[in-house]
Amino acid sequence: MTEIAKALTVAGTDPSGGAGIHADLKTFQEIGVYGMSVITSVVSQNTLGVKSFVDLELDFVESQFDAVFEDIAPDAVKSGMLSTPEVMASTAKKLKEANVAKYVLDPVMIASSGHALISETARETISKELLPLATVVTPNLPEAEALTNRTIKTIDDMKEAGRILVEGYGAKAALIKGGHYEGEADDYLYDGQTFEKFSAERFDTKHTHGSGCTYAAVITAGLANGKPLYEAVKDGKAYITAAISNPLNIGKGQGPTNHWGHRWSDVQSTIKV
Template identity: 75%
Template structure:
């Protein structure tokens, strides 16, 4: 039987991030992708222009439409810009007893545009983190969630500890894309830290990399991988997507969602 994954997130009309990036990733990894739109975003590789949030009743209706027909094996959330949307998603995750849930805490676009209110940040911590199988913050997001200033590897690990031991998420993947040196990520599962390493590539074309990484992990969880296996596969997928740039767009271009095909040749 085909594995199925659901993304609950905002859009990107240029296709590099958000819902569009998630669905491309699901497809590339052989998983049937479904989507619930939380915000319609006007953006491109140069930045975010504006966005319109979907009403919470419409978000709820979309989620119900999916689960009442084609139940996903794993769920990912991305852009949830306000407390009302977060409350609805949390309610539905509990109602449908979702066991594989990846929380990508989208807070700031690659261009630097704020995508979430301060009130929503608190709602993420209180309502979504306790439900998540995995949270995947980059360093600015980890700082926003924990209140830490992250400058060292130990700071990254401490952020992971706080997210798991104080906020209740089952596991935290602190991504090192904004850190110096190699692109090392640290997964904390409440017992141990695991490091996932990759060479850092000198490219500006990383638009949508966080969405794509989390979507790849979600796809592998839907396929039945363990969390460690899913993160390992996700790391490999995003590394291939970044290391085989498409070099399109006038700004920070998108990652290459079929880069893994080139890497494995």
């Protein structure tokens, strides 16, 4: 048997199974990548919103990193909810120590329900500590506005945000997601030289809980499998489009995306399962 690709997710939990660590591990499994996790926060949330969360002790978070890196080296790492500046700085330190070459930064700041998940100080730490390490950063429009301190109203604004995150803050690439934009659900990837557009039909559904986590997890799995960034993002766009367009219709609020959706959909994709 050939050696399987391995991916690590660093994030918070979701007991309802739609976002965070739970979404990431489901996605890794669907893509055929061995998934591992470092839990930073235990979150009480469901499709109706975030009720509360508890940040784990920094020493314990670091112990989880050490346990993974000393035994099973991941081929790619993704981070999601890192709610404190201390955990962000520690994550950056551990990524550097382990010489992680493929790092997907999903700057989780606001839940799909609209609830703020991190402090203002933590937002600044993302820019200073994590963006310079990122192979790609994957903000939605509210997150891109927060990171760049700019209002985004147009496609040109989206592209300018991508330039700032790459040329100003040091990320190797930025994927500005257009899910909150009016019109088609177009995303723009900037790698420091060119922009690539990834388009999909917009679907009228409330079942988008965990969509950002899932999209970034597909990209991480693709990078772990050795795919170029463009191909990993292309797969991510196809996967999340299938996940949103084939809803499970569960939950009393903003229901989870369907991690089996790509199995049920005619959306064209290069994803191999």
